[in-house]
Amino acid sequence: MTVTEAVRTKQEAPVARKRKPRFVTWAGEYGWRHLVAIAVLVFGLVPIVYVISAAFNPNGTLSSTSLLPTGLSLGNFEKLFTDPNVPFGQWFLNSLMIAVPAAFISIFISSLAAYAFSRFRFKARRPMLLFLLLIQMFPAFLAVVALYLIFGSIGEFYPAAGLNTKLGLMLVYMGGALGVSTWLMKGFFDTIPKELDEAATIDGASHAQIFFGMILPLAAPIIAISGILAFVGTMNDFILASLFLTDRPEMTLAVGLKTLTAENSPASYFGIFAAGTLLTSILTVAVFMSLQRYIVSGLTGGAVKG
Amino acid sequence: MRATAASLIIKIAVLAVVAALAVWAALPLITAEAWWGLALEAAIVAVLFYVYLQRRAIQLKYLIPGTLLLIAFQILPVILTVGTSFSNYGDGHRVDKEQATEAIIAAGVQQTPDGATYLVAVGESSSGELTLLLTDTADGSTWAGTEEGLSELNDAAVDPSGRVTAAPGYTVWDLAELNERQAELTDLAVPTGPDTGIKLQGLSAFEGESTRSYDEECDCITDFATGTVWYADNENGRFVAEDGEAALVGWRVNIGAENYLDVLTDPDIRGPFLGVFTWNVMFAAGSVLFTFAIGLGTAMALNKPSMRGTKIYRTIMILPYAMPSFAMLLVWAQMFNRDFGLINELFNLNVNWYGGTWSARAMVLIANTWLGWPYMFLISLGALQALPSDSLEAAKIDGATGVTAFRTITLPLLLIALTPLLISSFAFNFNNFNAIELLSGGNPFMAGDAVGGTDLLITYAFRQAFGASSADYGFASAISVFIFLIVATISAFMFRFTRNQEDVYS
Numbered sequence: 001m002t003v004t005e006a007v008r009t010k011q012e013a014p015v016a017r018k019r020k021p022r023f024v025t026w027a028g029e030y031g032w033r034h035l036v037a038i039a040v041l042v043f044g045l046v047p048i049v050y051v052i053s054a055a056f057n058p059n060g061t062l063s064s065t066s067l068l069p070t071g072l073s074l075g076n077f078e079k080l081f082t083d084p085n086v087p088f089g090q091w092f093l094n095s096l097m098i099a100v101p102a103a104f105i106s107i108f109i110s111s112l113a114a115y116a117f118s119r120f121r122f123k124a125r126r127p128m129l130l131f132l133l134l135i136q137m138f139p140a141f142l143a144v145v146a147l148y149l150i151f152g153s154i155g156e157f158y159p160a161a162g163l164n165t166k167l168g169l170m171l172v173y174m175g176g177a178l179g180v181s182t183w184l185m186k187g188f189f190d191t192i193p194k195e196l197d198e199a200a201t202i203d204g205a206s207h208a209q210i211f212f213g214m215i216l217p218l219a220a221p222i223i224a225i226s227g228i229l230a231f232v233g234t235m236n237d238f239i240l241a242s243l244f245l246t247d248r249p250e251m252t253l254a255v256g257l258k259t260l261t262a263e264n265s266p267a268s269y270f271g272i273f274a275a276g277t278l279l280t281s282i283l284t285v286a287v288f289m290s291l292q293r294y295i296v297s298g299l300t301g302g303a304v305k306g
Numbered sequence: 307m308r309a310t311a312a313s314l315i316i317k318i319a320v321l322a323v324v325a326a327l328a329v330w331a332a333l334p335l336i337t338a339e340a341w342w343g344l345a346l347e348a349a350i351v352a353v354l355f356y357v358y359l360q361r362r363a364i365q366l367k368y369l370i371p372g373t374l375l376l377i378a379f380q381i382l383p384v385i386l387t388v389g390t391s392f393s394n395y396g397d398g399h400r401v402d403k404e405q406a407t408e409a410i411i412a413a414g415v416q417q418t419p420d421g422a423t424y425l426v427a428v429g430e431s432s433s434g435e436l437t438l439l440l441t442d443t444a445d446g447s448t449w450a451g452t453e454e455g456l457s458e459l460n461d462a463a464v465d466p467s468g469r470v471t472a473a474p475g476y477t478v479w480d481l482a483e484l485n486e487r488q489a490e491l492t493d494l495a496v497p498t499g500p501d502t503g504i505k506l507q508g509l510s511a512f513e514g515e516s517t518r519s520y521d522e523e524c525d526c527i528t529d530f531a532t533g534t535v536w537y538a539d540n541e542n543g544r545f546v547a548e549d550g551e552a553a554l555v556g557w558r559v560n561i562g563a564e565n566y567l568d569v570l571t572d573p574d575i576r577g578p579f580l581g582v583f584t585w586n587v588m589f590a591a592g593s594v595l596f597t598f599a600i601g602l603g604t605a606m607a608l609n610k611p612s613m614r615g616t617k618i619y620r621t622i623m624i625l626p627y628a629m630p631s632f633a634m635l636l637v638w639a640q641m642f643n644r645d646f647g648l649i650n651e652l653f654n655l656n657v658n659w660y661g662g663t664w665s666a667r668a669m670v671l672i673a674n675t676w677l678g679w680p681y682m683f684l685i686s687l688g689a690l691q692a693l694p695s696d697s698l699e700a701a702k703i704d705g706a707t708g709v710t711a712f713r714t715i716t717l718p719l720l721l722i723a724l725t726p727l728l729i730s731s732f733a734f735n736f737n738n739f740n741a742i743e744l745l746s747g748g749n750p751f752m753a754g755d756a757v758g759g760t761d762l763l764i765t766y767a768f769r770q771a772f773g774a775s776s777a778d779y780g781f782a783s784a785i786s787v788f789i790f791l792i793v794a795t796i797s798a799f800m801f802r803f804t805r806n807q808e809d810v811y812s
Contacts, residue, residue, distance in 0.1 A: 030614075036607035037619045040600060040679075044626045047637055047676065050648055063646035109371045116368035128369075135380055137730075137793050139737055142764065142786050143383035145390060145771045145779050150383060152434070157334040157343070159475055175379025178372055207364055208313060236632045239739045243772065246477070254632040258744065261636050270640060277633040288628035289621070 055278045060271025076275035086269075087249050088276050091256035094245075098166050098252060099234040102173040107227045109174070110181040111219070115211050117182070118189035119197065129186075136179030140172055141239045147172055148243060169244040173234045181226040188222035189215060225294045228287055235284070253280055317358065324354055350374065384790070391565055391783035397776035399543055399556045400435065401454055405497075406557040407520050407527065409453035410536070410545060412495035412503025413555075414518035414529055421513040424449070425469045426506060428484060428491065429476035434777075436494060439470035439478065440504070440511060450476070451496030451504055453555055469509075527553075565784035578757040586762045589671065590735040594728055596675040601682025602720070606712075609690045620687075627680035635744035638673035642745075660749045663759030670760050674741045678731070689723045690716075733796045737789065739764045763789050 046067065054065040058073035080088045117129060140147065148163070151172075155162015162168055192215060200210050216223070241252045251259075253276070259265065260273040328351045335343045357366045393399075401409070424440040431437050431452075438451040439459060446468055450459040462473040472478055479487070496504040501516045517531040525538040527545055536545035536553050544556035568575050604623065608616050626634070641648040642659040650656060659669045693716065701715045721728075735741075742748060742765045748758030756775075757766055763785055771782035 030610070033607040033610060033613055034615070036604060037615075040604045041619065041622055043600075043676065044623060044680070046648075047634060047641065048625060048629065050641065051634075051637055061646075062640055062643060065646075065648075067648060067652065106375075109375060112368040113372040116365040120365035120368075122363070122365050134794065135376070137733055137796070138380070138384065138790060140380065140383070141739060142737065142789055142793075143380075143387045144768065145783050145786065146383040146386035147379075148434075148771075149390070149779070150386065152431075155475070157338060157340065158331070162475075164477075172379055175375050178376055178380070182372065206310075206313065211368075232630075236630060236740070238632050238744060239768065253630075257633055258636060261640060273636070277630070277637065280633055281629045284630050285625065285628040288624060292621070292624060 051274050051277050051281075054271055054274035057271050057274075060268040062267060062270045065270065065274075076271040077279075079272050080275050080279070083272070086256075086260065086272055086276075088256070088272075088279075090249050091251055091253045092280070094166065094250065095235055095253040098170050098173065099231050102170045102234055103177070103227050103231040106174040106177040106230055107181055107223060110178055110226065111185050111216065111223060112211075113178070113182045114185035114189050115215060117186045119194070129183075132179045132182055136183065140176035141237075144239060144243065147240070151244070163244055164246055164250065166245075166250070169241060172240055172244075173230075173237070177230040177233065181230060184226050185219065185222055188219050192218050221294050224291060228291060232284060232287070235280075321355060321358060324351065387783045387786050387790075390779055391787045392560055392562060393558055393780045394543055394556075394561045394564075395558050395780045395783075396771075396778040398554065399558050399780075401555070401557055403538075403540075403543070403557040405454050406543075406545070406555045408455070408497035408500075408503075409495060409555040410527055410553050411501055411516045411518045411520060412453075412497040412505065414516040414531070415495060415503040415505040415512075415514040416517055416531070417505075417512045417514045421515075423513070424504065424511040425467065426509050426511050427470040427478055429470075429473060429478045431476055436490060437476060438494065438496060438504070438506065438511065439473055439476065440496075441468045441470060443468070443510075448473075453494065453496070456496055456498050456504070561780070565781050566788075568781070569784070569788070578755065582757055582761050582763055582766050585667065585760070586736060589667075589674075589738075589760075589762060590732050592671050593674045593678060593735040593738070594732050596671065597678035597682045597731070598686075598728065600675065600679040601684075602686045604679075604683045605686035605690055609687060623680055623683055625680075626676060627684070631677055632740055632744060634677060635673065635740060638669075638676070639745050642669050642673075660746060663750060666746050666750055666760045670741060670745050673745055674735070674738065677741070678735075681731075685724060685727055686720070689720050692723070693719055729796060729799060733793055736762075736793065736796075737764050738762065739768065743768075 050065070050067055053067060053069040054060075054062075055076055056069050056072050056074070057065050058071045058075055059065075060076055060079075064070070080086060117125060151161075151163050151168045154168065155165075159165075160167055161171065196214060197210055200214060205213070235252075236254065237252075238254045238258070242255045242258075245251050245255060248256075248259075257273055257276050257280075260269045260276070328347065331347055332344060335347065354370065357363075357370050360366075423443045424438075425443060426441075427439040429437045429439045429450075435452055439462065440449040440451055440456075441447070441464060442449065446464075448459040448462040448464065448470055450457050450473070459470070459473055462470045465471050470478065491506060494506060496511075498504060498513060501519050502513065503516055504511050504513045518527055518529045520527050525540075527536045528534075534547050536547050538544075539546050539552075540559065542556070542561065543559035545553040547553070569579050570576060608619055610616070642650075644650065644656070644658045644660070647659075649659075657665055659665050697715055697719065698711070701711045706714060739762070742760055742762050746758070746760045748761040748765050748769065750760075751758045756769070761769075767782045767785035767789070770778050770785070
């Protein structure tokens, strides 16, 4: 509190106290805010508490799960790694093996393009930027039939990158993340003063040295955000993954966990599913919490989580 | 600009890798004699080498990797989708006319005494094509047969009797699946010559001579044993007998705008389609409205620096946003379970949420609101804190307080800043495949309807192409193009709002 504010409160406070009791003032000023916040929090937390309760429920069935935990057992977590019908570890690994390289490569390629758009002036620059903006509005899965056919024929020549392969799916994800991240990064690169480039050029640095040695390190926050958004978007994708990966051990988390809640799965799989959900969310929640600050600025820059 | 030794080495190394990859990629194309593919590959490699060896247009060196990836996995699929939408591609229309003719002839095969016999397993190729995995009973060699023809099958695993149990590139059906999908196998025959073929009989097959033959003169197929004549219907890509019945195998033709016209004119499609479209708009608009209302309300409540605990509230409020959305959608689906779900238990209800159209729609909107409001909260809070304080103060001096100030000053200012984000959120939800597929799967389905009460256009299109019933890629693509057009209109709209903010014109 600054001095002026302190003085003002001292002057105003007695006046307010004369008219209304202290609690009423507090309620009018802050009380309703807390009420709104708590009401919204209840809505927000119910499903999360429910998942936790289900994950530690010893029976594991939906019918025996209630909002608050009734028992405490690690049985569901144990089954997650021992039940041969639930290769959770493998699914987790598959998801990471697809999402991490896809995020890395697409972010690297986008940063190259963003550098060109930010620092060079060339003829087709504006149309290309507009085109990128448009194409990012068409999510890759809208062309899902075409992708299916394309990868069907790619698979005939290169079985390693066809349908039912991780590499094929990775390629699609890489293409899908380009538009958004290029725009996000270009916006950030524009805020790095061009005078820095000029100084480096005078010192004899080539364009590649400027990009790798200067721009990339300076843009680390936005690169982290774009990478995280691409990574989370890939982890959450269901439509392409369900189409591409049909063999049980090859599935990603999204496709695999869905099979656990399917109608023909045993009822006790619900607990295992909840345990799997909890383990998955530890990863994503940790990522979000550690980067909270950047994520807010990235969001206002126009990214939608997929 | 002088290239240093290190950068030169890196450049040479990268180009060497490109060249090595190119050779690796060329080999299968050469074996398959796919000359178009080879020419395309050579062109790409040439472009890459040119771009990285020239020194004038430096920006190209940074743009080319992204451009290639974008063309291959975004632009090409879009073009192909448009192309497919003008065709009848789908089950029954997968092959070209010649192959369809051969397949129909092969279906009329009668066993000849000295013809080969085979043990049969059924598999699906990676592109979903039904394939007979054949083992020659004479010499034990293995073959893969489709309606296109017979090809040798290498590296197949066989059981003691010689039947194929696994083969690279194929998903082999087990007995349960064989029972379930037997109907799809009737009339599947493998052409081996102009009028010979392999025909299925139980779990074995035989090669023989066909009683059918194709006559170019009348463009028809005649079955000499039964006297049936099928005439080619080149417009629709099928052979039709005189009694109006079409042969099961047709071919792929361009049918013009028929897929689109069907939507407008066919009453069986138009009715449900309009329903889906209306609900699709309602779902997207409702999602944006509810998430924004809750998000903004919460942001207004917490936008008070002197309030205690805002930081804790904020941190917890991000939680729903940070949870993996696919998993939480599945959790919500279970929470709405009629018998054991949490919602019915908490509120002491007995609603069959998936049973009625409107209850299912309410359910989908509730769950989707839960997923989306933290995002709206974050962006609203950001925008609120960035509001110019002088306009608010001016309003206060003029006597505007509370609701009036909010309605006339705060909200308009907020909307200016947030409209692009709201529109992109609308576009995102318009195609929110996950929300529908993982929550309701399109349920409820009324008897005999192909369209569910909560289906969006995208889930509807997906089911047309990959659902349990026969695949209709052409129609599914037409719906995709339709969605493209809507989203494009939205993008154009959005662009008008963002153009002032972005550095496009500099």
